Amino acid sequence: xGRLQEYKMNKEDFPIFQNHKDLVYLDNASTTQKPKxxxxxxxxxxxxxxxxxxxxxxxxxxxxxxxxxxxxxxVAKFINASQKEIxxxxxxxxxxxxLAYTINSIIPxxxxxxxxxxxxxxxxxxxxxxxxKRKNMKLKFIKVKDDFTLDMEDAxxxxxxxxxxxxxxxxxxxxGTINPVKALIKISKEKGAITIIDAAQSVxxxxxxxxxxxxxxxVFSGHKILGPLGIGVLYGKKHLLEKLQxxxxxxxxxxxxxxxxxxxxxxxxxxxxxxxxxxxAVGLAxxxxxxxxxxxxxxxxxxxxxxKYALEKIKDIKDIKIYNSEKNSAGILSxxxxxxxxxxxASLLDDYEIAIRAGHHCTMPLMEKLGIxxxxxxxxxxxxxxxxxxxLVEGLNKINEKFNN
Amino acid sequence: xxxxxxxEKMYREHILELYRxxxxxxxxxxxxxKHTETNSLCGDEITVQLIIEDEKISDVKFNxxxxxxxxxxxxxLTDKIKNMKITDVxxxxxxxxxxxxxxxxxxxxxxxxxxxxxxxxxxxK
Numbered sequence: 001x002g003r004l005q006e007y008k009m010n011k012e013d014f015p016i017f018q019n020h021k022d023l024v025y026l027d028n029a030s031t032t033q034k035p036k037x038x039x040x041x042x043x044x045x046x047x048x049x050x051x052x053x054x055x056x057x058x059x060x061x062x063x064x065x066x067x068x069x070x071x072x073x074x075v076a077k078f079i080n081a082s083q084k085e086i087x088x089x090x091x092x093x094x095x096x097x098x099l100a101y102t103i104n105s106i107i108p109x110x111x112x113x114x115x116x117x118x119x120x121x122x123x124x125x126x127x128x129x130x131x132x133k134r135k136n137m138k139l140k141f142i143k144v145k146d147d148f149t150l151d152m153e154d155a156x157x158x159x160x161x162x163x164x165x166x167x168x169x170x171x172x173x174x175x176g177t178i179n180p181v182k183a184l185i186k187i188s189k190e191k192g193a194i195t196i197i198d199a200a201q202s203v204x205x206x207x208x209x210x211x212x213x214x215x216x217x218x219v220f221s222g223h224k225i226l227g228p229l230g231i232g233v234l235y236g237k238k239h240l241l242e243k244l245q246x247x248x249x250x251x252x253x254x255x256x257x258x259x260x261x262x263x264x265x266x267x268x269x270x271x272x273x274x275x276x277x278x279x280x281a282v283g284l285a286x287x288x289x290x291x292x293x294x295x296x297x298x299x300x301x302x303x304x305x306x307x308k309y310a311l312e313k314i315k316d317i318k319d320i321k322i323y324n325s326e327k328n329s330a331g332i333l334s335x336x337x338x339x340x341x342x343x344x345x346a347s348l349l350d351d352y353e354i355a356i357r358a359g360h361h362c363t364m365p366l367m368e369k370l371g372i373x374x375x376x377x378x379x380x381x382x383x384x385x386x387x388x389x390x391x392l393v394e395g396l397n398k399i400n401e402k403f404n405n
Numbered sequence: 406x407x408x409x410x411x412x413e414k415m416y417r418e419h420i421l422e423l424y425r426x427x428x429x430x431x432x433x434x435x436x437x438x439k440h441t442e443t444n445s446l447c448g449d450e451i452t453v454q455l456i457i458e459d460e461k462i463s464d465v466k467f468n469x470x471x472x473x474x475x476x477x478x479x480x481x482l483t484d485k486i487k488n489m490k491i492t493d494v495x496x497x498x499x500x501x502x503x504x505x506x507x508x509x510x511x512x513x514x515x516x517x518x519x520x521x522x523x524x525x526x527x528x529x530k
Contacts, residue, residue, distance in 0.1 A: 341472035343447055347511060348416060359447040373448050373470065403421065 009294060009302055009382045013037065017383075022353040024388045029173050029201060029332050029379035030357055031223045034287075038226055041286035045279045053278055054252060054269075068278050071285035072268070075233055078288045079218070080209040085241065087234040087271045088281050092200040093123040095219030095234040096167070098247050098271075099196060100127035103165060104135060105245040107194055111164035115193070117142040117150055117179070118369055119172045122362040124198045128167060137164065142184075144369065148175045148325040155184055163193040170202035174361040174375065176307075176332030177325045178202070182213050189214070194240075200224055204291075204381070205330050206300045210235055222280065226287035231280030234271075241267045248273035299382045303331035306380045310389045317393065318400050323375055331380035334361075337396065340403050342376040348402070352395045415508055416473065424473045429483035431466045440528035444475065446516045451479055453524040462486050462494065467521060474510070474517035481505040482521045491529060497522060 011017040013035040016025070025033060045067065051060040053068050069083070076083045089095045114128050118141045132139050140158045143151040159166060166188040171178050185195045197218040202208055204225035210218055217240070222231035236244065246253055246264060253273040255263040264270040291299065310333055314320060319338035337345060342358035349356055359374040360367045367374055378392055436454035443450050451469040455462055465487055467479045485505060486494050502518055503510065510518055 341447075341449075341470075343472040343474075343514070343517065344416070347514060350511075364448055367448065402416065 009298070011383050011385075013290075014383060015039065020353070024352070024354040024391050026354060026356045026378040026380065026384065026388065026392060028381040028384075029224070029361075029377065031229070032204065032226050032381050033383070034226055034228070035290055037290050038228065038283050038286045042228060042279050042283045045282045050279075052275055064278055067282050068276065071281040074285040074288050075281075078292070079203065079235060080211050081235050082238065084267050085210075085235055085238050087236065087241075087268045088276055089219070089232040089234050090230055090277070091223075091232040092198060092219045092221045093127075093232075095217075095232055096124055096196070096198065097127045098234060099167075099217060099219075100131045102245045102247050103131075103194060106240055106243050107164040108192075111162055111193070112137045113140055113160070113162045114138070114165045114167065115140045115142065115155075115158050115163050115188075116167055117169065118144045119150075119175060119177065119179075119363060119366050120167075120169055121173050121198065121200070122364070123200075124167055124169055125365070128165070142168075144366065148172075148177050148323060149328060150177075150179055150184075152180065152183065156187060159184075159187050159191055159193065161191050163188060163191050165196065166193050167196040167198065169198040169200075170208070171199075171205070171330045171332070172363075172366075173201050173332065174334055174363045174366055174377070175323055175325065176329040176334070176379075178206075178328045178330055181215065185214050201330065201332070205303060207296050216240055222284040222287065225284075226290055227284035228280050231277050231284050233284075238267065241271070244271075246270050246273070250274050252276075294382065302382045303380055306384055306386070306389065307331050307333065309386055310378070310380070310392075313389060313393045314396070317396050318404075320396070323370065333378045333380075334375040335377075336372065336375055337400060337403075340399065342374045344403075345376040345396070345399055348399045349392070349395045352391065352398075354392055354395050356392075415511060415514070417508060420473065420477050420506075420508065423477045423480050427476055427480040429466050429480060429487075430468060432468060433464055433466045436466075438528040440524055440530075441469070442520055442524035442527050444471070444516055444520050447472070449475060449517075449520070451475060451520050451524045453479075453483070453521065453528050455525075455528055457491065460491050462489055462491065465525075467524070471520065472514075472517050474514050475520045478502060478506060478518040479521035482525065486525065494525065495529060497525075 014033045016033045049063045051064045053065040072086045073083050076086045143154040145151045170181050181197055188195050195215045197215045199218050199220040203220040216237050218235040220233050223229045250273040253265050253270050255265050321336045323334040346356055346358035356378045358376045433454040437457045438455040441450050441452040449471040453467050456464040465483045
């Protein structure tokens with residue numbers, strides 16, 4: 001580990017681990033635990049700054065507005081966007097649904113195809129199925145190869161002049177595969193498609209720079225990056241957000257209203273109707289500050305070491321099948337034990353205080369392609385330790401014994 | 406361990422034994438009724454095939470793949486409904502399944518043990 005240990009990548013800042021001393025938490029792809037700094041920032045907001053934002057003339061409202069907008073600034077800087085390009089949402093899912101409902105306002109009528117991949121989470125699949133049905137569009141799926149990576153030759157065939165939208169997961173929540181989003185976007189741009197990245201599993205774990213990737217839109221959730229539940233982010237390029245129709249209408253998003261008509265406010269307010277999750281935004285900003293203090297590159301490095309160690313240890317377990325693209329994968333480890341259902345693995349690991357997820361991980365079409373009903377999935381974050389992995393391996397060996405005796 | 410070992414209680418040896426050697430697993434050639442039910446939790450499917458004669462279940466088989474809980478529950482339930490009147494089968498509920506299993510079920514796994522009942526009820530619709 002060497003230098004990495006200088007950073008506070010441990011469990012001490014996380015109250016959940018004080019309250020559950022034996023907990024081995026390996027379900028970070030679902031949600032991450034929260035450091036006390038984030039919990040305190042939310043508490044402090046409610047205790048010292050709580051008021052509704054915008055148009056409050058009094059000092060407290062101005063303070064709340066400042067905190068909210070400062071949070072936007074912190075998020076923007078973190079992914080190399082500008083402040084006006086950040087819209088707060090509830091979650092990744094909400095961000096994608098928002099786009100699925102509004103995107104027709106910026107795509108040319110003659111383009112009628114939506115390109116996704118076979119490894120999308122249901123949240124980046126079902127909203128597009130619905131859009132395709134509403135607008136009579138066609139869905140196309142880039143194939144996943146046997147090594148659990150995307151078939152880029154297939155991508156080149158499927159992305160054409162008819163492609164209106166390319167929406168792709170950056171890191172697969174089921175396999176951990178890191179997709180070559182930059183290359184996919186380049187191909188799509190040449191064909192004039194709008195590009196969307198589901199970054200729910202990448203932003204918390206690696207440097208994501210929207211200018212470098214050059215995507216038109218990118219979505220992620222706060223709770224997967226140490227932030228509170230119920231806050232998410234939609235990034236969009238300024239010139240596109242300006243053209244995009246709002247989805248939620250009401251207070252806070254208008255410039256002028258008469259009984260019959262309304263004019264929209266400028267971006268990003270145009271997309272934030274109703275009272276926003278102000279404390280959520282404040283908590284997310286604090287989470288990002290926490291991440292930046294450690295350094296996202298250091299987090300990436302630590303997770304790589306954890307994953308390398310896990311793969312090394314787990315491969316010797318009897319009758320294990322691993323679904324992982326070793327050369328290009330983030331800290332997500334999907335596997336099955338022969339003749340043991342993933343839910344049985346998860347139930348039994350729970351006895352050893354090991355929390356993993358089991359099932360289809362909201363990627364049913366991918367599971368069907370792999371010919372399985374689901375997998376057991378351990379997913380890491382920087383606060384996990386090598387000891388956590390040892391306990392997982394020990395637990396899996398015990399389960400094997402129980403079933404095979 | 407800091408809490409009750411619920412799973413340890415669920416996965417007793419007699420349960421695992423039944424999982425390894427399920428009863429009524431397989432197919433009936435010409436069923437009068439058939440239904441497949443999916444567990445939304447995991448996507449597992451259980452298909453139930455029935456032969457109904459004189460308002461009674463004269464034969465039943467199930468197939469599909471699933472976890473220990475759904476397989477064992479299917480075995481026990483199909484044993485129970487053999488020769489039962491349809492009107493009585495329709496009255497079966499969660500309580501009856503838990504009685505059959507004779508183990509406490511972790512709430513997260515209730516859907517798994519109720520899957521065969523849903524499948525049988527679907528076949529009788």
